[in-house]
Every structure is written in structure tokens, then in C-alpha cells.
Amino acid sequence: MINLSINNQRVSVQPGTTVLEAARKLNINIPTLCNHPDLCVAGNCRVCVVEQTGARTLIAACAMPVAEGMDIQTNTLKVRNARKHIVELLLSEHRSDCTKCYKNQKCELQALANEFAFGDTIFLDLTEDHPYTIDRSSPAFTKDDSKCIRCQRCVRTCFELQHISAIAVANKGLHQKISSFHDRPMSHVVCTNCGQCVNRCPTGALVEKTYIDQVWDAIYDPDRHVVVQTAPAVRVALGEDLGYDPGERVTGKMVTALRQLGFDSVLDTDFSADLTIMEEGTELLTRLKKVLVDGDKKTSIPMFTSCSPGWIKFIEHKYPEFLPNLSTCKSPQQMFGALAKTYFAQKKKLDPSKLVSVSVMPCTAKKYEADRPEMRASGYKDIDYVLTTRELAVMIKQAGIDFKNLESSHYDSIMGDSTGAAVIFGATGGVMEAALRTAYEIVTGKEVPFTNLNITPVRGMEGVKEATIKIEGCKPEWKFLEGAELKVAIAHGLVNANKIMKQVRNGKSPYHFIEIMACPGGCIGGGGQPIPTSMEIRKNRMKAIYSEDEHMVLRKSHENPDVIGIYKEFLGKPNSHVSHELLHTHYVERESY
Amino acid sequence: MEKKGLNKVDLIFEKVDPKEVLTMAYKMKSSEIIQKVLDSGLKGRGGAGFPTGLKWKYTAAVKEPEKYVVCNADEGEPGTFKDREILDKVAYKVYGGMVIAGKAIGAKKGIVYLRGEYRFLLPQLMKELESFHKLIKEIGYDFKINYCLGSGAYICGEESALFESVEGGRGEPRNKPPYPTTSGIFGKPTSINNVETLVTAMMIIKHGPESYSQLGTKDSRGSKVFSISGDTPTPGIFELELGMSVQEFVNEFGDGDTKAVQVGGASGFCVPRKRFLQTVIGFEGVPTGGSMKLFNSSRSMYNVLHNYLDFFAEESCGQCTPCRVGCQQLLKGVQKVKKGEVKSTYLNELVKLADTMKVASKCGLGQSVGNAFRTIVENFREEIIY
Numbered sequence: 016m017i018n019l020s021i022n023n024q025r026v027s028v029q030p031g032t033t034v035l036e037a038a039r040k041l042n043i044n045i046p047t048l049c050n051h052p053d054l055c056v057a058g059n060c061r062v063c064v065v066e067q068t069g070a071r072t073l074i075a076a077c078a079m080p081v082a083e084g085m086d087i088q089t090n091t092l093k094v095r096n097a098r099k100h101i102v103e104l105l106l107s108e109h110r111s112d113c114t115k116c117y118k119n120q121k122c123e124l125q126a127l128a129n130e131f132a133f134g135d136t137i138f139l140d141l142t143e144d145h146p147y148t149i150d151r152s153s154p155a156f157t158k159d160d161s162k163c164i165r166c167q168r169c170v171r172t173c174f175e176l177q178h179i180s181a182i183a184v185a186n187k188g189l190h191q192k193i194s195s196f197h198d199r200p201m202s203h204v205v206c207t208n209c210g211q212c213v214n215r216c217p218t219g220a221l222v223e224k225t226y227i228d229q230v231w232d233a234i235y236d237p238d239r240h241v242v243v244q245t246a247p248a249v250r251v252a253l254g255e256d257l258g259y260d261p262g263e264r265v266t267g268k269m270v271t272a273l274r275q276l277g278f279d280s281v282l283d284t285d286f287s288a289d290l291t292i293m294e295e296g297t298e299l300l301t302r303l304k305k306v307l308v309d310g311d312k313k314t315s316i317p318m319f320t321s322c323s324p325g326w327i328k329f330i331e332h333k334y335p336e337f338l339p340n341l342s343t344c345k346s347p348q349q350m351f352g353a354l355a356k357t358y359f360a361q362k363k364k365l366d367p368s369k370l371v372s373v374s375v376m377p378c379t380a381k382k383y384e385a386d387r388p389e390m391r392a393s394g395y396k397d398i399d400y401v402l403t404t405r406e407l408a409v410m411i412k413q414a415g416i417d418f419k420n421l422e423s424s425h426y427d428s429i430m431g432d433s434t435g436a437a438v439i440f441g442a443t444g445g446v447m448e449a450a451l452r453t454a455y456e457i458v459t460g461k462e463v464p465f466t467n468l469n470i471t472p473v474r475g476m477e478g479v480k481e482a483t484i485k486i487e488g489c490k491p492e493w494k495f496l497e498g499a500e501l502k503v504a505i506a507h508g509l510v511n512a513n514k515i516m517k518q519v520r521n522g523k524s525p526y527h528f529i530e531i532m533a534c535p536g537g538c539i540g541g542g543g544q545p546i547p548t549s550m551e552i553r554k555n556r557m558k559a560i561y562s563e564d565e566h567m568v569l570r571k572s573h574e575n576p577d578v579i580g581i582y583k584e585f586l587g588k589p590n591s592h593v594s595h596e597l598l599h600t601h602y603v604e605r606e607s608y
Numbered sequence: 609m610e611k612k613g614l615n616k617v618d619l620i621f622e623k624v625d626p627k628e629v630l631t632m633a634y635k636m637k638s639s640e641i642i643q644k645v646l647d648s649g650l651k652g653r654g655g656a657g658f659p660t661g662l663k664w665k666y667t668a669a670v671k672e673p674e675k676y677v678v679c680n681a682d683e684g685e686p687g688t689f690k691d692r693e694i695l696d697k698v699a700y701k702v703y704g705g706m707v708i709a710g711k712a713i714g715a716k717k718g719i720v721y722l723r724g725e726y727r728f729l730l731p732q733l734m735k736e737l738e739s740f741h742k743l744i745k746e747i748g749y750d751f752k753i754n755y756c757l758g759s760g761a762y763i764c765g766e767e768s769a770l771f772e773s774v775e776g777g778r779g780e781p782r783n784k785p786p787y788p789t790t791s792g793i794f795g796k797p798t799s800i801n802n803v804e805t806l807v808t809a810m811m812i813i814k815h816g817p818e819s820y821s822q823l824g825t826k827d828s829r830g831s832k833v834f835s836i837s838g839d840t841p842t843p844g845i846f847e848l849e850l851g852m853s854v855q856e857f858v859n860e861f862g863d864g865d866t867k868a869v870q871v872g873g874a875s876g877f878c879v880p881r882k883r884f885l886q887t888v889i890g891f892e893g894v895p896t897g898g899s900m901k902l903f904n905s906s907r908s909m910y911n912v913l914h915n916y917l918d919f920f921a922e923e924s925c926g927q928c929t930p931c932r933v934g935c936q937q938l939l940k941g942v943q944k945v946k947k948g949e950v951k952s953t954y955l956n957e958l959v960k961l962a963d964t965m966k967v968a969s970k971c972g973l974g975q976s977v978g979n980a981f982r983t984i985v986e987n988f989r990e991e992i993i994y
Binding site for chain 2: 058097138189
């Protein structure tokens with residue numbers, strides 16, 4: 016243990032601890048900006064400078080490892096003056112249109128300004144010297160360099176968590192900026208729209224592209240019927256933006272709030288998540304049969320899940336040779352969209368051209384997905400607007416709803432039913448677990464051999480997880496799988512997806528089925544989720560997801576009554592012709608820069 | 609204070625037989641070499657002045673099979689051109705110093721990081737390196753030197769930014785600790801030394817520390833190669849004993865109208881005429897990596913300062929706030945003061961800012977911008993304002 020003193024209080028910490036971490040142990044707050052719990056130390060904003068007795072300069076608390084006998088002061092005049100200067104400097108290069116900014120009151124620079132830089136401005140305005148453009152090319156987010164403070168959180172996110180580096184540091188000195196390959200617009204580079212950078216940007220430089228106003232317009236238009244669907248991961252995170260601690264389930268209140276906002280039908284993406292399992296599970300079994308029994312050389316194994324649009328764009332850019340391995344199933348959002356303007360409209364006797372389909376997602380890539388040209392199977396744009404969890408919270412606040420005191424209510428019927436299997440789609444490993452619960456039962460007629468249906472090996476925060484399930488007691492039509500060991504793997508965060516894909520490319524992958532989610536932790540850690548995020552917060556959301564599952568009466572996708580109903584009335588059977596028309600898609604190869 | 613007059617020395621460019629010196633070093637123990645360099649009092653000749661012997665001692669102490677000797681030949685400080693001359697004339701002594709450093713710290717690999725603008729020297733340097741490799745092999749050394757070229761960024765002369773550049777990253781300084789002695793190039797213990805330091809180390813082995821330490825003063829042992837430019841009738845490269853005053857220097861190199869000397873380049877200090885006599889050139893006074901720029905009364909110190917700030921605003925790597933934004937503020941600030949668009953007292957705010965940059969910047973670049981700023985603004989305030 017290393018002994019040091021901070022503000023004259025003694026503390027003992029492990030070697031390798033930083034001064035910042037040691038101070039936190041003593042509940043001494045040192046302000047930070049470039050520091051983020053998910054990312055490596057940068058030490059470049061310098062807001063966290065503190066004084067070390069005997070040192071020539073101030074030291075950056077976030078980057079300085081503790082040493083025996085260190086004497087640190089965090090609040091001397093020298094420190095305060097330096098911090099004030101640093102915050103003032105950042106403000107001088109930041110276009111402060113705070114009252115109009117989407118991040119107003121959620122901006123970390125603004126919070127620091129409030130603490131250190133109120134009153135008269137010291138320095139000259141530099142924003143007029145730097146011509147800027149706002150990159151609005153991505154349908155998912157906006158990049159505004161005039162608000163960028165070069166903390167490089169986004170750059171580290173894109174490299175460390177996602178292994179993409181669609182954005183990187185360019186130029187030096189006064190010309191330094193965060194840019195893309197050859198300054199191309201974000202829509203024309205390898206960016207997956209995952210929004211992890213948006214989630215970590217301390218200012219308004221990276222924000223989701225918001226569709227709040229368009230949704231309000233649709234709601235207030237008496238001629239339109241507005242359908243809303245909510246993704247599984249939204250219900251365990253929305254509360255964070257509305258006064259709850261991370262990990263609070265607010266499903267019922269959210270449904271009530273959506274009705275109060277004026278949505279005409281409040282439905283659940285869980286329904287189409289269950290549907291995805293039926294389609295994807297059947298696709299997997301069909302593929303296995305083609306490979307193992309028919310010897311079909313054109314069919315590819317392992318099969319990859321296709322629910323995460325960030326992952327889809329990643330493989331399209333980086334590993335296009337494996338596009339045939341992707342499940343052809345659309346994501347639950349898009350399955351829902353295709354059915355809303357066909358099946359749902361028919362059932363409710365609505366004119367699909369007057370139906371507006373809105374989804375609330377933990378995700379920014381879903382905004383991009385909804386814009387893909389393939390996603391018009393209904394004859395219309397299947398999903399009109401995608402809102403993030405954060406945008407829904409904004410709407411709830413705009414409407415003046417007292418969220419905490421709302422009564423709970425249930426989703427509407429038809430495409431509103433849900434099972435525990437669908438809920439866990441929101442966490443890494445969830446799709447796999449849901450698929451196994453159903454596929455095993457299809458093949459053997461028995462429940463998966465795990466206590467209480469909880470397939471624990473596929474759960475948790477490990478970057479790459481794997482499991483093997485021995486199939487025993489097959490029904491006659493699945494006899495070829497008797498005794499087979501189904502090998503599955505799960506990766507979340509594209510840095511881990513990349514590890515799996517390298518293995519696949521090297522021909523060393525032993526797996527039959529692989530689930531990949533673009534974001535750390537899966538959708539609960541999505542780019543559209545409340546800010547801030549950290550491992551601890553994601554773990555709390557994950558806990559809530561599994562607790563939601565445990566509380567459901569139905570916990571297997573094939574038992575969802577709405578799903579059973581739609582196959583009976585509309586789709587026929589999984590992977591039927593109608594299914595293929597509406598619920599399946601294809602992919603495109605993209606350039607890798 | 610101990611003072612020496614102006615004495616010309618010929619140590620760096622002195623012809624030696626590399627075989628003789630390197631054979632001597634080959635027979636010494638690692639600790640012996642380090643002790644000799646420690647005893648000599650040699651401090652790094654790049655400008656920062658860290659004791660070379662200590663650097664070697666720390667690197668030697670780390671138990672790790674793979675270590676590096678790096679020769680910092682990214683000579684970028686405005687007004688410095690001595691390393692170019694050393695590499696041009698006596699490259700074999702630079703290589704010799706690297707081999708000796710390698711022996712001292714236990715490294716088998718050397719890298720010369722050559723300033724991109726010196727690419728024209730490369731063919732001749734490579735040719736000399738080839739015969740040098742043969743020579744040390746004959747003596748028995750297991751040591752190999754490679755070249756790596758810079759691409760024009762001033763910041764890559766900062767040791768950890770240099771490592772990043774060699775490794776293929778952006779030339780941005782790292783957080784310290786860890787220091788290069790434990791984690792340098794590719795995360796391995798590294799001794800990074802200036803071109804001139806390595807040559808000097810070789811000469812210390814040849815002549816012995818006693819003879820070397822007779823040169824110079826207590827805080828500034830030995831001699832130093834100076835790059836002399838500006839308003840002088842005799843610009844060029846001169847090796848001088850350390851410890852002279854600026855006055856003695858100006859007496860020799862000035863044009864009779866010298867009003868200021870910028871010691872140590874853009875990141876150094878401006879010494880005005882009134883302080884010539886009392887200012888010693890060396891670590892006890894104004895340290896320098898070699899750049900000595902003389903200004904006569906025809907020069908506007910506003911222009912001098914503007915030039916430096918323009919340089920720093922461009923050459924800051926841009927990663928840390930005090931340096932990236934601070935440089936721009938200092939530059940824009942003096943422009944506005946000159947134009948009368950802000951009050952002249954705004955200079956006081958800028959001096960405070962320069963002080964913040966000195967204590968809060970991540971690396972030596974940002975920390976030393978304030979040197980020139982403060983000394984020029986304090987001594988030539990009227991030239992900045994009017």
C-alpha cells in the first residue's frame with residue numbers, strides 16, 4: 016500500500032492508483048473533463064491539476080500515479096487560478112450558444128464554467144478565428160466542431176471501445192481538430208452510427224440528430240395515427256433522466272407517459288423481439304440442417320445475429336466477405352415497422368399512408384437503420400422517426416408530466432404483448448439466451464436444461480462469452496442434431512466483435528451461432544441512453560433487465576400470444592413467404608475508410 | 609558566482625580514433641562508464657539539462673532484456689543548427705556515443721531520430737553507419753543503429769512525442785511518469801540523449817572525467833556548441849566553455865549595437881542589454897540548447913515576440929488546453945494590444961496566462977512558451993504596446 020496525504024488527510028491506496036482516485040476515496044472532489052471511467056487516461060484537458068509539494072509544476076491528478084509520502088493540495092490559490100484560466104481558455108474556443116444548445120444544462124463544460132468562470136470573460140473570443148461547418152450528414156448524429164473542446168473522449172471511444180477510429184485527431188496546434196478520413200462527411204466514412212461518442216461527449220459537439228419536433232407535429236396532426244414502440248433497454252434507463260437512480264424499472268410509468276404525450280397506440284418492441292426469435296431461431300435450425308445434412312456449400316456457418324444496426328454497418332465495412340453469415344432477419348425495430356403499416360393497419364382498419372410509426376430506442380444507429388433504403392417493405396417508410404431514450408425524456412419534460420407520480424399502465428393489445436425472452440434482448444447475451452430457450456424447445460420439445468431458464472454462461476459483462484449446449488432427446492424431424500454440441504459465442508462492443516471476426520476470418524472459429532451487439536453491455540449501454548454511462552451504471556441497468564425477465568409470466572418467445580396470433584392470422588409460419596417479404600432483408604458491402 | 613570568460617574549445621569536432629575509444633569503453637564495466645559520466649558533471653545538451661550519468665544509471669537499473677538508446681537529432685529549436693553540423697562532420701562520434709550508452713545501460717538497439725529537414729544528410733550518414741557497424745563488430749559489440757525520420761513537427765523533439773512518432777502514432781507527448789528510463793520506446797527502458805550529449809560522452813571516455821570537469825562551472829560543467837545567428841558579423845557554430853556572461857559573449861559576437869540576446873531559442877529567455885553583465889550562460893543563469901540569437905536596435909521586439917508566438921501556436925501538438933489555446937490567446941492578445949484594440953494592461957493578464965501555461969501544460973513546450981513571453985514583455989513592454 017502507498018501512503019499519501021491529500022489536503023492534509025492521510026490515505027493508503029494500492030500502487031498504480033491515481034491521485035484522482037485516491038482523492039475520491041477521501042470524498043475530495045477534483046473537477047475533470049477529459050477523464051471518463053470507460054476510457055484510458057488522457058491527461059489533456061488539465062482541469063484536474065493539483066499542487067504537489069516539492070514539484071516544479073502542477074500535476075494532472077487523473078494521470079499521476081500515487082507515490083509514497085506524496086503531499087497533495089487540491090484547492091490552493093495557485094490551483095484555483097490555473098483551473099480558472101483553463102476553463103476560460105476552453106470557453107474562448109467554444110461557441111457558447113448555451114441557451115439554444117441541445118446540451119444546455121447537461122454540458123460538463125457549462126458546469127465547470129458555472130463553478131470557475133462566472134463573471135467577466137478574461138480572454139479573447141477565438142471562435143471567430145476558426146471557420147467551422149456543422150456536419151449534419153449522418154441521420155444519427157450531428158458533429159459541430161465549433162463546440163468541440165478537443166478532450167478526445169470521442170476519439171478514444173471510437174478506438175478503444177469500438178476499434179473503428181472513424182474519427183481521429185487531425186492537424187496540430189491551433190488547427191488541431193477531430194476529423195474523419197480526408198475530412199469526409201460522417202455519412203461517408205466507416206462510422207457505424209453507434210453513438211458511443213455522442214454518449215461520452217462532454218459538450219454539444221456530438222449530439223444525436225433529434226426528431227422531437229417532427230414527432231410532436233405528427234402527434235398534433237388530427238389526420239394521423241401515431242404508433243409508438245419502445246425497445247427493451249429503454250424501460251430500465253429512462254428513469255435516469257427523470258430523477259431515478261440507474262437500474263430503476265419504469266415500464267408502466269413510461270407507457271402512461273407515452274399515452275399522455277398523445278401517441279395513439281402504445282406498443283412494444285418486445286413483441287417483434289419475440290418474433291425475431293421465431294424467425295432467427297428457425298433460420299439457424301434451417302442453416303444447420305442445410306450444412307450438416309444436405310451438405311449445402313452455399314450456406315454459411317456460423318450465423319451472426321442481426322439486431323444491432325451498428326454491428327451491421329461494421330461488418331458491411333470491415334468484414335463484407337462474411338455478409339452471407341448474417342441472419343437475414345431484420346432487427347425488431349424494423350420488423351415492427353413493416354408490420355405496423357401492414358398487419359396492424361389492417362387489423363385496426365387504418366390507412367397506412369396516414370399511420371406514423373415512431374420508435375423509442377436506446378440507440379442512435381437505429382436512426383440510420385430506419386433510413387436504409389431496404390426498410391420500406393410495407394410500401395412506405397416502415398419507421399418514420401426514431402427517438403433515443405434521452406429524447407423521450409426531453410418530451411416528457413416538455414409536456415410537464417410529473418413522471419414520478421404517474422400510475423403504471425399496460426401496453427395496448429396487438430403487438431403489445433411481451434415475454435421475458437424479449438426483454439433480455441436489451442442486455443448482451445440476451446438474444447442468444449432467448450434464441451436458445453426457443454430453439455432448444457423446438458428441437459427437443461423440452462425446456463433448456465438450465466435452472467429456471469436462466470442460461471447464466473451467456474450473461475454478464477465479459478467482452479467475449481461462450482457456451483456449449485448439448486442437444487439431447489430430439490424430436491424425429493430434428494434427429495440429425497441428436498447429441499450435437501451447439502457452440503455459441505457472444506460479443507459486445509465492436510472491439511470484441513473484431514476479436515471474434517478475426518477468429519472467423521482465420522478459420523479458427525468453432526461456433527455455430529454468434530450474437531454481436533455494437534455497444535458495451537448491449538443495448539443497455541447504447542449510444543442513445545441517458546448520460547453519463549459507466550460500467551457500474553450499465554451493470555445496474557442489466558440487473559434491472561434480468562429482474563424484469565424474472566417478473567414476467569411468459570419467458571419464452573414462442574409463448575407470446577401476439578406472436579402466436581400473427582403467425583395464425585397473417586404470416587403463416589416462421590420463414591414463410593410473407594415473413595421473407597416483410598421481416599427479412601439483405602446487406603451491402605461498403606468501403607473500409 | 610563562479611564565472612569563466614569566453615574560451616573557445618575544440619572537443620566536439622576533435623578528430624579521434626573511434627576504434628581506440630570504443631575499445632577502451634568495451635573493456636570497461638557498465639558501472640564504470642556510468643561513474644565516469646556522472647563524475648564529469650555532464651548535463652543533457654538538448655536544453656533541459658538532465659544529468660546524463662543519472663539518466664544512464666536509472667535506465668541501467670531496470671531489469672529488462674530489451675532496451676533502447678535513442679539519439680534525439682530532431683533539432684527543431686529556432687536558431688539551432690549545431691546538430692546538423694555535428695552529424696555532417698563527426699557522425700561516427702555520435703554513433704560512438706550511442707554504443708557507449710548502449711554498453712552502459714545494457715541496450716543492443718539504437719535509433720537516431722533525424723529531423724525530416726535533414727534528410728539530405730541521410731545517404732552519407734548511412735554510408736558512415738555501415739562502416740561503423742563493421743568496426744564495432746570487430747571490437748566485439750552487439751549493437752545496431754537504425755534511422756527514423758521526422759516529418760517536420762517541432763513537438764517531436766520532445767522525448768515522449770518522439771517515441772510516439774517512432775511507434776507510428778501522432779507526435780503527442782505522453783503523461784509522465786512513467787519516464788523513458790522505465791518505459792520509453794515501445795514501452796521499453798530507453799535512454800534518449802541529444803546528438804551533442806552523445807559525442808561529449810564519448811570524449812569523456814577518451815579524456816577522462818577529470819579533464820572534462822575542469823571546463824565550465826560547478827553547475828555547468830564542460831563546453832557547449834553554440835549556434836549563433838541574428839545581428840552578428842560572425843554567425844555560425846562555435847564551441848565555447850560554459851560559464852561566460854552574456855556581456856562577454858556579446859563582446860565577441862555582437863555588432864556593437866546589440867540590444868538583446870535570445871538565449872535558448874523560442875523556448876528560451878530574452879536577455880536585455882541592461883542584464884548582459886550579470887547573466888551567466890549556463891544552468892545557473894540562462895540555460896541553452898545552443899541557440900543564441902542577437903538582436904540590434906533595428907529590430908522590433910514586438911516582431912520577435914510575434915514570430916515566436918506564431919511559431920508556438922502552430923507547433924503546439926494541440927492536445928492540452930493551456931498550450932493549444934494559451935498560445936493562440938497570447939498571440940491574439942499581443943496583436944490586439946499593438947493595434948490598441950484592448951487596453952495595454954491586458955498584457956498583465958497575458959503574463960498571468962503565461963505563468964499558468966508554465967505550471968499546467970503537459971510537456972516542456974507549453975511550459976516554456978512563457979519564458980520568451982515574460983522576458984520580452986517585461987523588458988520591452990513599450991515596444992509591444994506602441
